Amino acid sequence: MSTLRTRFAPSPTGSMHIGNARTAAFAWLLARHHGGQFILRIEDTDRTRYVEGSVEEIQDGLKWLGLDWDEGPFFQSQRLEIYRELAEQLVREGKAYRCWCSPERLAQMREEQKAAGLPTGYDRRCREGAPGHTPGEPHVIRFAMPLDGVTEFHDHVRGTLSFENALIDDFVMLKADGFPTYQFANVVDDHLMGITHVVRSDEWLSSTPKHVQLYAAFGWEPPQFVHPALILGPDRSKLSKRHGAVSFREFTQMGYLPDALLNFLALLGWSPGDNREVMTRQELIEAFDIPGIVNHPAIFDRQKLDWLNRQHIRMLPDGELARRVKPLLEEKGFGGLQDGYLESVVRVMKDRLTFLHDIVELACYFFTDEFEYEEKGGKWLQDPGAAQFLEGIADALKDCEWSDAAIEARVREAGEKLGREGGALIHPIRYACTGKTVGPSLFAALETLGRDRVVRRLRRAADLARVQ
RNA sequence: GCCCCCAUAGUGCAGAGGCCUAGCACACCGCUCUUUCACGGCGGCAGCACGGGUUCGAAUCCCGUUGGGGGUACCA
Numbered sequence: 001m002s003t004l005r006t007r008f009a010p011s012p013t014g015s016m017h018i019g020n021a022r023t024a025a026f027a028w029l030l031a032r033h034h035g036g037q038f039i040l041r042i043e044d045t046d047r048t049r050y051v052e053g054s055v056e057e058i059q060d061g062l063k064w065l066g067l068d069w070d071e072g073p074f075f076q077s078q079r080l081e082i083y084r085e086l087a088e089q090l091v092r093e094g095k096a097y098r099c100w101c102s103p104e105r106l107a108q109m110r111e112e113q114k115a116a117g118l119p120t121g122y123d124r125r126c127r128e129g130a131p132g133h134t135p136g137e138p139h140v141i142r143f144a145m146p147l148d149g150v151t152e153f154h155d156h157v158r159g160t161l162s163f164e165n166a167l168i169d170d171f172v173m174l175k176a177d178g179f180p181t182y183q184f185a186n187v188v189d190d191h192l193m194g195i196t197h198v199v200r201s202d203e204w205l206s207s208t209p210k211h212v213q214l215y216a217a218f219g220w221e222p223p224q225f226v227h228p229a230l231i232l233g234p235d236r237s238k239l240s241k242r243h244g245a246v247s248f249r250e251f252t253q254m255g256y257l258p259d260a261l262l263n264f265l266a267l268l269g270w271s272p273g274d275n276r277e278v279m280t281r282q283e284l285i286e287a288f289d290i291p292g293i294v295n296h297p298a299i300f301d302r303q304k305l306d307w308l309n310r311q312h313i314r315m316l317p318d319g320e321l322a323r324r325v326k327p328l329l330e331e332k333g334f335g336g337l338q339d340g341y342l343e344s345v346v347r348v349m350k351d352r353l354t355f356l357h358d359i360v361e362l363a364c365y366f367f368t369d370e371f372e373y374e375e376k377g378g379k380w381l382q383d384p385g386a387a388q389f390l391e392g393i394a395d396a397l398k399d400c401e402w403s404d405a406a407i408e409a410r411v412r413e414a415g416e417k418l419g420r421e422g423g424a425l426i427h428p429i430r431y432a433c434t435g436k437t438v439g440p441s442l443f444a445a446l447e448t449l450g451r452d453r454v455v456r457r458l459r460r461a462a463d464l465a466r467v468q
Numbered sequence: 469g470c471c472c473c474c475a476u477a478g479u480g481c482a483g484a485g486g487c488c489u490a491g492c493a494c495a496c497c498g499c500u501c502u503u504u505c506a507c508g509g510c511g512g513c514a515g516c517a518c519g520g521g522u523u524c525g526a527a528u529c530c531c532g533u534u535g536g537g538g539g540u541a542c543c544a
């Protein structure tokens with residue numbers, strides 16, 4: 001049995017779309033599940049739409065997601081000779097023909113067909129020869145579709161599909177500029193590169209019969225087809241820019257974990273069959289296979305992605321989470337943090353992060369004394385007894401054993417003497433030490449902050465309270 | 469217009485004729501835990517698009533309708 005080979009074949013025409021990333025993830029997962037190979041091929045056959053930098057963006061994106069490829073990237077623009085020779089071969093065999101029809105004529109023809117309520121398509125004027133033209137003049141090469149019968153093929157997601165040949169266009173294989181079209185180059189390369197499973201989204205379904213005919217014309221065995229449905233925006237149309245963030249790069253920059261995004265992408269149009277959802281990369285590879293791919297389109301749901309990201313953050317060991325969060329903090333000017341300290345911060349904050357960078361906003365008081373006091377908590381300092389109370393707590397803690405249990409005992413004891421308990425005891429202390437009205441368990445937070453910071457902040461807040 | 473695909477709660481999935489009084493998850497709403505906000509736990513809301521068949525029996529099979537999507541380029 002030969003190894004399974006899949007490929008990801010994007011065109012470098014702009015930012016990599018989140019939908020492309022999903023297709024790439026499916027193809028990669030399928031290859032890895034079966035111990036096969038995953039190939040990267042850049043389909044740069046449209047010179048007019050080429051966007052500088054997009055090849056790099058595609059590769060960076062795949063690397064970020066952890067989708068490593070075994071061969072490539074191959075560039076179709078470097079294989080022009082191959083396509084030309086193969087196209088000429090088909091011309092010689094009478095399975096393709098030269099066409100000199102002008103784009104203007106073609107456009108007009110299409111309009112007339114539409115107006116008459118007919119199916120659109122090339123009228124095959126040059127199919128039986130075009131007197132007065134020579135191969136020296138600019139022309140395209142078209143495939144000569146069978147004029148009757150049907151083309152049938154099996155798709156692993158859709159089942160057996162059949163299309164009437166008469167309705168399929170004599171499509172262009174080679175353009176006037178010598179570049180191949182997708183329809184042609186794609187088939188040639190999939191064959192030459194030994195692709196066994198073509199994984200691509202639904203939008204290609206209706207051109208698959210053309211591909212099947214091309215394989216037949218060359219006498220090549222067609223690959224297995226796998227067409228997952230499209231990803232839709234909330235309005236149910238093909239996900240695009242007007243739905244907000246759709247470029248893959250935006251997601252990598254928003255603070256999603258690669259494993260979380262991979263998990264989410266895999267779940268868009270596939271399921272393991274049981275009710276598992278939160279899955280590691282390894283679990284995905286083990287579970288992913290064709291039968292789990294669903295045949296109806298899915299709407300992209302950010303809330304679910306966010307939830308998945310939370311789950312993946314919580315799965316990270318503290319040390320690893322600390323390591324990932326560190327550069328984000330340094331970026332905000334919170335440098336020079338001890339690993340051990342950062343790890344303890346991360347431990348108390350872990351359950352509260354949707355994104356890694358949330359830590360900056362939610363836990364800044366762990367990294368600097370210069371945090372802001374939320375306006376909302378001002379009342380805790382305005383209270384007449386506040387200054388005296390905070391000083392009292394500071395005194396009680398200045399020689400306290402530093403564990404959260406000991407801190408709690410000492411604070412409660414001191415609170416009792418000062419006539420405070422419950423919220424009136426806890427909230428002012430939190431506000432004094434963190435500037436916030438919400439956060440992790442107070443005693444755990446104090447323990448993590450350390451005695452010096454806590455005592456210092458309590459006294460500072462007491463001073464603040466006195467001027468109120 | 470023509471061709472093709474799709475149809476289970478708001479969203480993502482499970483379901484491959486009886487196990488379905490349709491399950492799970494996100495979101496939402498309660499309750500609970502708790503010093504707060506989260507987390508967690510418990511509970512709730514909400515769905516087989518519609519109409520015909522086939523069958524003893526249909527979410528599951530067939531046909532039609534409706535709705536949605538994709539394609540229809542010398543773009544991919």
